[in-house]
Amino acid sequence: MKDSSASGEVLPTLTTERLLIRALDERDLDALLEIWGDPSVMRYMAHPPLADRAATADFLAGIDQGWREKTLFQWGVAWRENGEVIGTVTLAELEWTHRRAEIGFALARRHWRRGVMGEAVRAVLDYAFGPLGLHRIEADTDPRNQASMSLLEGLGFLREGFQRERYFDLGEIQDAMMFGLLAREWRERTEQEG
Numbered sequence: 001m002k003d004s005s006a007s008g009e010v011l012p013t014l015t016t017e018r019l020l021i022r023a024l025d026e027r028d029l030d031a032l033l034e035i036w037g038d039p040s041v042m043r044y045m046a047h048p049p050l051a052d053r054a055a056t057a058d059f060l061a062g063i064d065q066g067w068r069e070k071t072l073f074q075w076g077v078a079w080r081e082n083g084e085v086i087g088t089v090t091l092a093e094l095e096w097t098h099r100r101a102e103i104g105f106a107l108a109r110r111h112w113r114r115g116v117m118g119e120a121v122r123a124v125l126d127y128a129f130g131p132l133g134l135h136r137i138e139a140d141t142d143p144r145n146q147a148s149m150s151l152l153e154g155l156g157f158l159r160e161g162f163q164r165e166r167y168f169d170l171g172e173i174q175d176a177m178m179f180g181l182l183a184r185e186w187r188e189r190t191e192q193e194g
Contacts, residue, residue: 044142099135
C-alpha cells in the first residue's frame with residue numbers, strides 16, 4: 001500500500017466535477033436502502049436486495065469492518081451540490097501482496113443513464129492505480145448486464161473470460177463475464193485522453 005491515507009481512520013474522499021466519493025456512515029442508511037433494497041439495482045449483484053433499515057445497518061457495519069481490515073474500500077457516491085448519496089463504488093478482495101482488487105458499483109435507479117457511474121469509477125481507478133499503488137483491477141458481471149459491461153469496456157477493461165453458472169441468486173443460476181484492467185493500461189489511456 002503506497003498511500004498513507006489508506007491506512008488512516010477514514011476512507012479518503014475523492015472528488016470529480018459533479019461528485020463526492022466519500023466514506024459512508026449511519027446518516028446514509030436511507031439512501032443505501034434505496035439503492036441496495038431495489039430489486040432492479042440488485043438484479044445482477046449475486047446478493048439479494050436488503051429488506052429493511054436494520055439489514056442495511058448490518059451491511060454498513062460489514063463495510064466498516066472491511067475498511068478496518070483494509071480488504072474492502074467502499075465509497076458512497078454523492079452529489080457535490082447537496083451531499084445526497086446516490087450510489088456506491090467498491091474495491092473488494094484487496095490483495096496487497098499481488099496489488100490487486102475487484103471493483104463493483106451500484107447506482108440508485110432514478111440516477112441511471114446520466115454518466116454518474118462512469119465519472120465515479122474513473123475517480124476510483126485513478127486512486128487505485130495512483131496513490132493506492134494497485135497493479136490490477138478485476139470485475140465480474142452478469143453477461144446480461146449490458147450497462148455494466150459497456151461501462152467497464154468504455155474505461156478500458158478487457159474481457160478475460162466467461163464463467164458458466166458461477167452464482168445461484170434469487171432462485172436462478174447466473175453466469176459471469178470476467179474483466180481486467182492493468183495499471184499501465186490505465187496510465188496509457190489517461191495520458192492519451194489528457
